[in-house]
Amino acid sequence: MKEQIRVPVVLMRGGTSKAVFLAQKDVPADLQVRHRFLLALFGSPDIRQIDGLGGADILTSKCAIIGPPTHPDADIDYTFTQIGIDQPTVSYEIVCGNISSATAVYALQEKLVPVQEPITTVRVHNTNTGKILRMKVQCADGEPLVEGDCEVDGVPGTGAEVALDYSGTSGGATGRLLPTGQAQDKVHVPRLGREVSVSIVDVGTVCVFIRAADLGVTGTELPGRLDPDIHDIAEEIRRWAAERCKLDAALTPFQILIGPPQDYQNNAGDRVVKASEVDLVARMVIKDGVMHKAFPGGGSVCLSVAAQIPGTIPAEARGRHASPARIRIGHPSGVLGIYAHVEQAAEGEWTVREVHFTRTARRLFDGTAYIRRRLLEEN
Template identity: 30%
Template sequence: MTQTGIPFIFMRGGTSRGPYFNRADLPEDLETLAQVLISVTGSGHVLNIDGIGGGAAVTTKVAMLSPSDDDWADVDYFFAQVSVEDRLVDFKPTCGNILSGVGPAAIEMGLVRPSGDETEVKIRAVNTGAKVLARVQTPGGVLTYDGDAEIAGVPGSAAPIALNFMGVVGSSTGAFLPTGNLRDTIDGIELTCMDVAMPIAIARASDFGLTGHESVAELDANRDFFARMEAVRIKAGELMGMGDVTKSVTPKFGLLAPARDGGTIATRYFMPWNTHPSMAVTGAQCLASCALTPGTVADGLLDRPSESPANVVLEHASGTIEVLVDFDLNNSFSLNSAGLLRTARKLVDGKVYVPAHIWEGR
């Protein structure tokens, strides 16, 4: 055999998509695993022409599932972000949109048995240690993808998947404010560096001469902005204790502006070398937390809710995303949990093939 076949399920999770694997069907060591995932997605070509990636960062994501040895969790979710063109794999972050498909995929793989009309799947995000309770629709004990739930950035409707995130503060850096400050200034740009589900350097759009309401195409075409933003992001990564982040997708970058379509606050999110077409689930939690925290760069951009739980509506490039934030606000902001509604859909199952010289299989 010149190729190795690996069982997989190809799913849309939230506003991302990619292959979902049983971790037991992949190589154990990360170096070989990275080469397998590069081959699977076709990283190294702008169109991912020799793999199943879609030529965008939101379509070169990978989920790997396994039974959890955690007393609380049912399933471990190990995430990998594969670059489109650079043949790089980042195992540091997690992805909340891809996580949207973990509950259904776990049922499809037989890792979780459906129970009743709604099945709770307890998920441990291996990359960050976060715990997520997913409620998956299983009417009559049968998994369904059909439903009336709609999310911005995805056409049509599907069955709702309710996600409740816990233990996400300091998920990557160990601290809510990794620099120890509510605000830092880098290259003349005022930032809030925050780590809730995803470490993000957050700035006001106006400080970059932007409105914060630009389209994805407008932002991606503004390479002067990206060059300036990347220089700030790299320095922010150092201040956040993350070392040299030149080749890492974290910390991400976010911009805030006053809402104009009835939301709580306007946002733009970067992955970080391109503009996100909508909003990351993890990024939404961090940006919502920043919006709710007095003293951050969000000050003056919104009418800040003071009662918990608060429904924070983030306007993004494709519409809105709502984050239900349970928090305490005594001497400082303290996050208890964050809830979001997502959808997912199974697209393909079968085997994906990689050259045997990369991996001969188990």
């Protein structure tokens, strides 16, 4: 085994994503060595990630690094990393709401936080944003529950509910809920030869919202069904929004196509989601023809808030903007409901009073991973 390094790992599902969980003490402190370590662990770059733990999908090529708290109001530190699949990239841009839900369960199972029954609140310091996330985990017999009646579209069956409070994440990337100060902005898109309207909002994860109809689509399309040009146009808009917000980012803002409530077939092909079940439809599209198969947790927080700010593209698609409200997002796998309470101060600034959603999470595997030592050596 001299040619390989042993690393303790835990595989967790959080919502509609999976991630490799690592203890901070087991991860190299030097950033360049850490990048090589994570790429080797996941088997990247390789479209199949066949020589590592990656799942060859953006929803499963994720890593959570958990360590002792460096914030006085937190119980643990959580660093999220998105690992490139066919590219040797390690990104710290986003928080990942789905995987966030698993951090609290992990912390309780690893005895990093004492269990309190029937509900334990875990305060998670997300180092990507510097914000505190609060999770409420159902517990019994000294450990987190697995079984329950909480359903998450895109996850088979039901499980014990994990409630996530993202109220403190407003302006995490840009410093402002509306980074440009406007509910809508105009961007010239060279591929279209004209301007389109967008809304940029920063809470949970900074997103740029685009009317699906402005790109000639409905917003009900499923993964693999959009013309590649749509992905390229959305990427042009994302880059413009990143520059506008002074973000040196490869993944954010998330580019989200928005449409009004409509009937559509879900990605599994076993259900027709009715217009009456949703307040709007949304699709997260990425360059290279990729679409999120469900909907990102951080993006859902951002969308639920945006839908309650008059003048934004999500609010227009919803058709009203009364707050507080539970916003029902129609995504490729089904429906996701997010509760948010947004208020406007006398001087016009918008404030997020409350925003939360529920996920399910559980441990799938724990054991030892083996990393080729030579891959950690500098090329």
